[in-house]
Amino acid sequence: MFILDKKNSIANHFLYQLRDSEIQKDRFRFRKNLERLGEIMAYEISKSLPFYQKSIKTPLGNSSVELIKYQPVLISVLRAAIPFYQGFLNFFDDTDSGFIGAYRKGETDDSKNIEIDYLYQAAPSIEGREVILIDPMLATGKSFIKTIENLYKNGNPSKIHIASVIAAPEGIDFLQKNTKQSVEIWICSLDEKLNDKSYIIPGLGDAGDLSFGVKL
Numbered sequence: 720m721f722i723l724d725k726k727n728s729i730a731n732h733f734l735y736q737l738r739d740s741e742i743q744k745d746r747f748r749f750r751k752n753l754e755r756l757g758e759i760m761a762y763e764i765s766k767s768l769p770f771y772q773k774s775i776k777t778p779l780g781n782s783s784v785e786l787i788k789y790q791p792v793l794i795s796v797l798r799a800a801i802p803f804y805q806g807f808l809n810f811f812d813d814t815d816s817g818f819i820g821a822y823r824k825g826e827t828d829d830s831k832n833i834e835i836d837y838l839y840q841a842a843p844s845i846e847g848r849e850v851i852l853i854d855p856m857l858a859t860g861k862s863f864i865k866t867i868e869n870l871y872k873n874g875n876p877s878k879i880h881i882a883s884v885i886a887a888p889e890g891i892d893f894l895q896k897n898t899k900q901s902v903e904i905w906i907c908s909l910d911e912k913l914n915d916k917s918y919i920i921p922g923l924g925d926a927g928d929l930s931f932g933v934k935l
């Protein structure tokens with residue numbers, strides 16, 4: 720598992736602004752910081768992808784470069800993923816994307832009752848491809864598991880990456896126990912625990928609501 724804030728960097732500033740209960744009220748800045756972390760995580764994940772050598776003709780001579788063989792398919796779990804996903808798309812600018820409409824039902828009950836309503840899936844073939852599942856919050860892990868189960872209808876991926884901003888240990892555990900294929904987990908920060916409503920503590924609150932307003 721890769722955890723971005725294990726090493727100090729400018730990303731700490733973006734995480735700080737996302738978490739701070741006053742600064743996060745600036746919705747534009749909140750979305751922008753998610754997007755910036757999406758770009759940073761895309762960069763980190765890119766280092767793990769297969770590369771091939773390509774020669775280049777400059778106006779003055781010849782050079783060569785290593786390029787990514789196949790850009791990974793990006794899967795965005797609506798709605799909170801939209802700004803974080805945009806960061807990935809800024810870097811993997813020519814790849815295929817898929818969109819999942821999922822949300823946690825029964826958020827006011829205790830965590831065991833949380834179920835995921837899976838309303839919409841529009842995704843390309845993922846057969847033999849590397850896939851990055853993108854959602855800024857990894858709480859119980861149920862949204863990711865539901866997404867993975869349904870995505871297999873679109874083929875067997877060569878590799879699944881999970882990219883999140885803040886994760887709870889309970890969610891990481893749930894993911895590792897409930898995936899038939901091993902998944903590579905990339906997060907910006909690992910928090911303490913879930914509360915009795917399955918919100919991440921200390922977390923940042925509700926990422927979807929902070930980005931777009933409270934949904935009914």
Ligand SMILES: O=P(O)(O)OC[C@H]1O[C@H](OP(=O)(O)OP(=O)(O)O)[C@H](O)[C@@H]1O
Nearest residue numbers: 797798799822823858859860861862927
């Ligand atoms: O790990 P889990 O317990 O499944 O929780 C994480 C999910 O909760 C949030 O979405 P939410 O259901 O609030 O929908 P939203 O994006 O519309 O706000 C978040 O964006 C994840 O999709």
Ligand SMILES: O=c1cc[nH]c(=O)[nH]1
Nearest residue numbers: 858918919924925926
């Ligand atoms: O803490 C949490 C848990 C799920 N979804 C969020 O937006 N925040």
Ligand SMILES: [Mg+2]
Nearest residue numbers: 925926927928
């Ligand atoms: Mg939400």
